[in-house]
Amino acid sequence: xxxxxxxxxxxxxxxxxxxxxxxxxxxxxxxxxxxxxxxxxxxxxxxxxxxxxxxxxxxxxxxxxxxxxxxxxxxxxxxxxxxxxxxxx
Amino acid sequence: xxxxxxxxxxxxxxxxxxxxxxxxxxxxxxxxxxxxxxxxxxxxxxxxxxxxxxxxxxxxxxxxxxxxxxxxxxxxxxxxxxxxxxxxxxxxxxxxxxxxxxxxxxxxxxxxxxxxxxxxxxxxxxxxxxxxxxxxxxxxxxxxxxxxxxxxxxxxxxxxxxxxxxxxxxxxxxxxxxxxxxxxxxxxxxxxxxxxxxxxxxxxxxxxxxxxxxxxxxxxxxxxxxxxxxxxxxxxxxxxxxxxxxxxxxxxxxxxxxxxxxxxxxxxxxxxxxxxxxxxxxxxxxxxxxxxxxxxxxxxxxxxxxxxxxxxxxxxxxxxxxxxxxxxxxxxxxxxxxxxxxxxxxxxxxxxx
Numbered sequence: 001x002x003x004x005x006x007x008x009x010x011x012x013x014x015x016x017x018x019x020x021x022x023x024x025x026x027x028x029x030x031x032x033x034x035x036x037x038x039x040x041x042x043x044x045x046x047x048x049x050x051x052x053x054x055x056x057x058x059x060x061x062x063x064x065x066x067x068x069x070x071x072x073x074x075x076x077x078x079x080x081x082x083x084x085x086x087x088x089x
Numbered sequence: 090x091x092x093x094x095x096x097x098x099x100x101x102x103x104x105x106x107x108x109x110x111x112x113x114x115x116x117x118x119x120x121x122x123x124x125x126x127x128x129x130x131x132x133x134x135x136x137x138x139x140x141x142x143x144x145x146x147x148x149x150x151x152x153x154x155x156x157x158x159x160x161x162x163x164x165x166x167x168x169x170x171x172x173x174x175x176x177x178x179x180x181x182x183x184x185x186x187x188x189x190x191x192x193x194x195x196x197x198x199x200x201x202x203x204x205x206x207x208x209x210x211x212x213x214x215x216x217x218x219x220x221x222x223x224x225x226x227x228x229x230x231x232x233x234x235x236x237x238x239x240x241x242x243x244x245x246x247x248x249x250x251x252x253x254x255x256x257x258x259x260x261x262x263x264x265x266x267x268x269x270x271x272x273x274x275x276x277x278x279x280x281x282x283x284x285x286x287x288x289x290x291x292x293x294x295x296x297x298x299x300x301x302x303x304x305x306x307x308x309x310x311x312x313x314x315x316x317x318x319x320x321x322x323x324x325x326x327x328x329x330x331x332x333x334x335x336x337x338x339x340x341x342x343x344x345x346x347x348x349x350x351x352x353x354x355x356x357x358x359x360x361x362x363x364x365x366x367x368x369x370x371x372x373x374x375x376x377x378x379x380x381x382x383x384x385x386x387x388x389x390x391x392x393x394x395x396x397x398x399x400x401x402x403x404x405x406x407x408x409x410x411x412x413x414x415x416x417x418x419x420x421x422x423x424x425x426x427x428x429x430x431x432x433x434x435x436x437x438x439x440x441x442x
Contacts, residue, residue, distance in 0.1 A: 048327055061269055064316055
């Protein structure tokens, strides 16, 4: 029982090590996005409403693209995992 | 959802190439087609009747300089009740000053009189800013000045030629969000509809593939719903001044998303495969039946900040003119195809498991 538990945790950790670089990149991107959002909050309406509020459209497009790409990234990872399992079998 | 029979090009079904091409067109046209010239700001905002005023007008996308003598300005009270600017001085392409004499008497009695500013220019066409200035009544009223309101008319106005999106006050450039925010909801509704159809098929045939298909569609539908909600909140913050204004359409779409989220939670709590599929199918059909009143009926029954509610649908008039239709309908088709594509991938992944 104890060994199994250990095994499982090791497994998760192993995956984490594999994904470490990508995760670091992802966290960095998220941090930048959060920073930008805060910066916008600080600079506030002046920047956002300049050039006829075009940055709102930019924000909306970015939200859509980032979310869809992130979803595709997760899907890709899922498929890779399945492929790996097939190879092992 | 089946990919085996369709015609392929470079190993990918044609409709998927089609969705990519359409979305590329939408992003290019939606971003690059310019906005009609308009008026962003008028200062001062409140003026006194019976006095001469000089209004500082800030234009948007305007080219006042191109023919300085041709710029005309009016302040409109209602219909034909207008006063023409005595003098218009152009400073640059985006700034001009117009001097008016506001008559000391008005055709009707109010505490304050909202006046609409109308500009006409042969290269820019006509620009209108509703409620540009508010006039407060004069202390000494001279009934003889009543005639000034009717001495001029807004006539011989120009229309700007070429392809451009309409300029709407407050919205300005964010009118382009119509091509990105609205198709999210169209896609979500269509994915949920197809999903409900597959749930019905599951009830008729009892094959597990229909369950897998409907669940994949629900997953991607929820994704598009969340996108619609987040993009809508971002848009609302900058036009309605709050991320969430408890607008009826906002509330109802949030409830609809919660219903589908509850479906996914319920699904994951059932262990038996057959029971899971059967419960999902039943729940899904009822969820879609609920979606129709939530998104199409209730918002039309009350007042809403969204266009076209409390009455007619939104796809008409100034909110969506013919130029916008040339981008909006492709956007809807493109995002729907993209949604179907992603849900097909999700379904194929689930099937492999």
